[in-house]
Amino acid sequence: MPRSGGGGARPSAAGPRGRPATAGSGRHAAGERLDARFYRSVFRIRRVEEAIADVYPTNRVQSPVHLSIGQEAASVGVCEALEPADVVFGTYRGHALYLAKGGDLKRMIAELYGKAAGCAGGKGGSMHLIDPAAGVMGTSAVVGSTIPQAVGYAWGLRLQGRSAVVASFFGDGAVEEGAFHESMNFAALKRAPVLFVCENNFYAIHATQVARQSSTDLLERSRAYGIPATRVEDTDAAAIYAAAREAVQAIRAGTSGPQLLECLGYRWREHVGPNEDFHAGYRSRDEAEAWFRRDPVARAAARLSPEVRAAIEATVLAEIREAFEFAERSPYPDAGALYTNLFRESGHGAPRHLR
Numbered sequence: 001m002p003r004s005g006g007g008g009a010r011p012s013a014a015g016p017r018g019r020p021a022t023a024g025s026g027r028h029a030a031g032e033r034l035d036a037r038f039y040r041s042v043f044r045i046r047r048v049e050e051a052i053a054d055v056y057p058t059n060r061v062q063s064p065v066h067l068s069i070g071q072e073a074a075s076v077g078v079c080e081a082l083e084p085a086d087v088v089f090g091t092y093r094g095h096a097l098y099l100a101k102g103g104d105l106k107r108m109i110a111e112l113y114g115k116a117a118g119c120a121g122g123k124g125g126s127m128h129l130i131d132p133a134a135g136v137m138g139t140s141a142v143v144g145s146t147i148p149q150a151v152g153y154a155w156g157l158r159l160q161g162r163s164a165v166v167a168s169f170f171g172d173g174a175v176e177e178g179a180f181h182e183s184m185n186f187a188a189l190k191r192a193p194v195l196f197v198c199e200n201n202f203y204a205i206h207a208t209q210v211a212r213q214s215s216t217d218l219l220e221r222s223r224a225y226g227i228p229a230t231r232v233e234d235t236d237a238a239a240i241y242a243a244a245r246e247a248v249q250a251i252r253a254g255t256s257g258p259q260l261l262e263c264l265g266y267r268w269r270e271h272v273g274p275n276e277d278f279h280a281g282y283r284s285r286d287e288a289e290a291w292f293r294r295d296p297v298a299r300a301a302a303r304l305s306p307e308v309r310a311a312i313e314a315t316v317l318a319e320i321r322e323a324f325e326f327a328e329r330s331p332y333p334d335a336g337a338l339y340t341n342l343f344r345e346s347g348h349g350a351p352r353h354l355r
């Protein structure tokens, strides 16, 4: 493992905090067991991304892809703790977040294919996913850029007296950006209802966290802004859910301002692209092996019977097949779409000089 945690031991999935056997809020009206929801969600994300990796060499995917394989639990655990009216902002490594929050799978695959039916009209690709109806407010290729957007959105909610919560996802590399620090300060000052979620996979492209940061203790930095912070070392969605739920409840109730959750995980594939990269020399397969043994999908699977798992898997695999078929047969955007959605449009389409 790249480093050990520090900052106090977190409960494991089966730890003292426990985890509810069934959903506790109105969100899960069907009463589906939470364990089944966790498994469905992590398994679905894993298989979607494996399918993307499989199809990638055919060049039908029209954009670079940054896969979350190995890191699925953070998105799933946090999004299960959110309500449908809550919103998320994320990064170019955003498939997992988009899907965990309820983004439309067909429109995501169509977006990767550059098709008009894609969630960004086929013009954004994998790094710019958005589904406002599901509360996915956007992901961006620019490191750290959605953090201030998330804080602004959260402050807006507070000014309007609304009870929704914003979750802002970013990597350990984004913590080095000025935008992160400005956002933390402003969010704390305004008590914006935002949960900062750092997915710490210990690398920014090929640079380790210890080679980049004078202090790798994010919790300490967060607390310096007056923002309570928790680290979850467990790669199980249930453990992340338990921590996120506590934080989200306090933020929503106004008993706390913003909070930060650091979720440790490990990127199994290369920084960008569908392959493994243990030959590249910046990290070893030995280091990864410890994380393979903590596979979030296997962790969630272990709590279900083979029958329940099989039923979930069959449904998910059929849905994924349909999504790829949808993307394959969908048309590309018209050439005129190049000039739309670039500027605020006043009913006349693109500005005059671009028409």
Ligand SMILES: Cc1ncc(C[n+]2csc(CCOP(=O)(O)OP(=O)(O)O)c2C)c(N)n1
Pocket: 093, 141, 142, 143, 144, 170, 171, 172, 173, 174, 175, 201, 203, 204, 205, 271
């Ligand atoms: C402002 C900015 N600086 C640099 C880059 C180049 N870049 C792309 S991804 C990346 C690494 C970010 O690492 P991290 O935040 O840990 O996210 P991870 O890729 O590990 O999920 C960098 C430096 C960028 N896209 N935007």
Ligand SMILES: [Mg+2]
Pocket: 171, 172, 173, 199, 200, 201, 202, 203, 204, 205
């Ligand atoms: Mg990283």
